[in-house]
Amino acid sequence: MSGDPKLERIAKGNALALCATGTWTASFAPALERMVADAEELAGSPQNIFIDVSEVAKLDTFGAWLIERLRRSLTKGAVEAQIAGLSANYSSLVDEVRRVRASPVAETSAITITGMLEQIGRAVAGVGGTFAGLIDMLGAVLAAGVHVLIHPRSLRLTSTVHHMEQVCWRAVPIIVLITFLIGCIIAQQGIFHFRRFGADIFVVDMLGVLVLREIGVLLVAIMVAGRSGSAYTAELGSMKMREEIDALRTMGFDPIEVLVLPRMLALVLALPILAFLGAMAALYGGGLVAWLYGGVDPEAFLLRLRDAISIDHFIVGIVKAPVMAAVIGIVACVEGLAVQGSAESLGQHTTASVVKGIFFVIVMDGVFAIFFASIGM
Amino acid sequence: MAQDTQSAIQNPIIRVRDITVQFGSTRVLDGLNLDVKRGEILGFVGPSGAGKSVLTRTIIGLVPKIAGSIEVFGVDLDSSNTAQRRNVERRWGVLFQQGALFSSLTVRQNIQFPMREYLRVSQRLMDEITMAKLAMVGLKPEVAERFPSELSGGMIKRVALARALSLDPDLVFLDEPTSGLDPIGAGDFDELVRTLQRTLGLTVFMVTHDLDSLYTACDRIAVLGNGKIIAAGSIADMQASQHPWLRQYFHGKRARAVMS
Numbered sequence: 001m002s003g004d005p006k007l008e009r010i011a012k013g014n015a016l017a018l019c020a021t022g023t024w025t026a027s028f029a030p031a032l033e034r035m036v037a038d039a040e041e042l043a044g045s046p047q048n049i050f051i052d053v054s055e056v057a058k059l060d061t062f063g064a065w066l067i068e069r070l071r072r073s074l075t076k077g078a079v080e081a082q083i084a085g086l087s088a089n090y091s092s093l094v095d096e097v098r099r100v101r102a103s104p105v106a107e108t109s110a111i112t113i114t115g116m117l118e119q120i121g122r123a124v125a126g127v128g129g130t131f132a133g134l135i136d137m138l139g140a141v142l143a144a145g146v147h148v149l150i151h152p153r154s155l156r157l158t159s160t161v162h163h164m165e166q167v168c169w170r171a172v173p174i175i176v177l178i179t180f181l182i183g184c185i186i187a188q189q190g191i192f193h194f195r196r197f198g199a200d201i202f203v204v205d206m207l208g209v210l211v212l213r214e215i216g217v218l219l220v221a222i223m224v225a226g227r228s229g230s231a232y233t234a235e236l237g238s239m240k241m242r243e244e245i246d247a248l249r250t251m252g253f254d255p256i257e258v259l260v261l262p263r264m265l266a267l268v269l270a271l272p273i274l275a276f277l278g279a280m281a282a283l284y285g286g287g288l289v290a291w292l293y294g295g296v297d298p299e300a301f302l303l304r305l306r307d308a309i310s311i312d313h314f315i316v317g318i319v320k321a322p323v324m325a326a327v328i329g330i331v332a333c334v335e336g337l338a339v340q341g342s343a344e345s346l347g348q349h350t351t352a353s354v355v356k357g358i359f360f361v362i363v364m365d366g367v368f369a370i371f372f373a374s375i376g377m
Numbered sequence: 378m379a380q381d382t383q384s385a386i387q388n389p390i391i392r393v394r395d396i397t398v399q400f401g402s403t404r405v406l407d408g409l410n411l412d413v414k415r416g417e418i419l420g421f422v423g424p425s426g427a428g429k430s431v432l433t434r435t436i437i438g439l440v441p442k443i444a445g446s447i448e449v450f451g452v453d454l455d456s457s458n459t460a461q462r463r464n465v466e467r468r469w470g471v472l473f474q475q476g477a478l479f480s481s482l483t484v485r486q487n488i489q490f491p492m493r494e495y496l497r498v499s500q501r502l503m504d505e506i507t508m509a510k511l512a513m514v515g516l517k518p519e520v521a522e523r524f525p526s527e528l529s530g531g532m533i534k535r536v537a538l539a540r541a542l543s544l545d546p547d548l549v550f551l552d553e554p555t556s557g558l559d560p561i562g563a564g565d566f567d568e569l570v571r572t573l574q575r576t577l578g579l580t581v582f583m584v585t586h587d588l589d590s591l592y593t594a595c596d597r598i599a600v601l602g603n604g605k606i607i608a609a610g611s612i613a614d615m616q617a618s619q620h621p622w623l624r625q626y627f628h629g630k631r632a633r634a635v636m637s
Contacts, residue, residue, distance in 0.1 A: 026545045029498045060545035060577060066502075066507050100509045101518070169544040241480075241526075343524020344481035 024063025054085025098143030183282030236336025407604030420595030470541030
């Protein structure tokens with residue numbers, strides 16, 4: 001590298017020469033830009049100005065463009081400013097940048113109140129679209145399901161089993177661990193507060209009803225939405241980005257039947273199993289804490305549990321599981337197939353999949369609570 | 378070839394010595410030596426799966442090697458500190474096989490990304506340079522505001538080249554730049570690489586399968602086989618070689634069609 005770049009003003013007769021020297025490359029771009037901006041102020045002067053580049057040691061696109069920019073701003077009307085002393089090495093580069101027309105760049109729109117209102121409006125209108133999308137997917141999945149019922153051989157069994165392994169078998173350790181801990185915490189809190197009334201033993205009632213009816217299935221569904229719903233969205237989304245789904249379609253396969261149905265089926269089968277295991281782990285954890293912390297020995301715990309809960313509680317809990325699984329699966333697949341070309345879009349839809357999945361799971365739980373209350377279960 | 382090595386030693390821009398790369402128990406590169414001279418366009422060929430991309434990725438530091446040394450611009454990349462390494466990286470540009478454009482940024486932002494990181498220049502200058510780069514790679518200014526997902530395969534390659542060139546590097550790595558382009562587009566691309574090499578004084582390391590590129594764009598050709606460079610030299614040397622794969626490659630049907 002040979003020296004810092006300079007732009008010197010040298011009077012030559014009645015003309016003014018701007019002599020560029022040194023290295024005119026990207027590394028010196030900030031300094032170059034300042035020099036050129038200074039020199040551009042000469043544009044108003046009556047003298048004839050030309051740019052002498054014979055002393056330039058090294059030139060790249062940045063340097064060449066800045067010289068070209070200077071030439072343009074010094075050009076007055078029909079009289080073009082000239083570039084002198086251009087070596088053969090660099091003439092093609094200068095010719096190249098001469099062809100560039102500096103088009104004004106689109107301004108990024110500033111945030112305005114109307115813009116914000118517009119965004120809110122669009123978001124509200126988008127809610128309707130979300131529901132339409134979910135119902136659309138539900139219909140497509142049911143249609144594919146009916147098709148599979150009529151032609152059982154078209155069921156992707158391998159794929160279903162694979163997804164069962166992913167969402168059910170591999171989820172067991174974490175689900176069991178977390179529900180176990182939640183069971184422990186419920187029992188401990190229950191004993192701590194009930195003890196003041198001398199009602200320690202009722203912690204068993206609370207634990208049994210709460211775990212079997214609500215906590216077991218709700219907690220497991222939320223965890224599955226976070227664990228498997230996001231995975232479904234990311235899988236389908238990246239397949240969408242890489243045109244794999246288009247490829248399937250052109251080969252005459254229905255992506256719903258090939259990709260969505262096995263995933264839905266796996267989830268609908270997995271969630272009741274996980275909810276059952278979760279409920280058992282929570283009861284076990286609660287029993288353990290009741291024994292070690294509350295002094296309720298296992299025999300008394302089981303006896304009380306048998307009185308406190310009936311099969312109805314268990315059924316109420318487990319019936320919700322496949323419905324919640326279906327909701328999680330449909331939301332995840334809709335979001336996955338809505339991914340556009342960019343990595344950012346994949347991230348947005350994966351987030352939306354988990355958020356909407358959990359939201360709908362809780363809404364469904366509320367709807368079930370009203371339903372079971374009114375039929376007296 | 379002896380001559381080649383001798384002149385390369387004077388001023389090699391890339392100096393690769395005894396590189397060994399292994400994935401699991403498969404040895405992909407086995408004691409490979411290669412010199413790339415300043416200002417040349419080196420075409421790099423070899424059968425599919427021979428490790429052409431692996432060598433490129435090893436040189437730019439994306440694949441770990443188990444033995445050997447790599448010098449780029451006279452800097453040994455293993456013993457260099459972070460600042461030296463960044464300085465080297467600032468002076469090379471890489472065109473990946475699939476383009477590897479940032480999908481959440483527009484074309485303009487993609488090209489400006491390295492400038493923003495390495496140079497402190499005004500937005501106006503960055504915009505103007507972006508337009509210059511787009512014009513150089515033969516794209517219209519309107520493309521600047523599009524996202525990569527809205528571009529055709531050929532346009533992605535061109536934008537990726539513009540991004541690779543955005544800091545005016547001394548060295549560019551092109552991984553199959555003309556694959557997936559139509560013959561006219563590929564021809565233009567070769568011409569473009571030639572022009573850029575002339576105007577910007579680039580050194581080009583080009584992995585390619587395209588016989589046309591080898592004939593029209595490359596100064597020198599290196600052939601990879603069995604984890605080593607089996608031949609290096611001009612296109613005439615390649616045609617004169619008696620190596621079975623080279624004979625097939627340069628005297629096959631397609632080669633004859635290109636020659637005629």
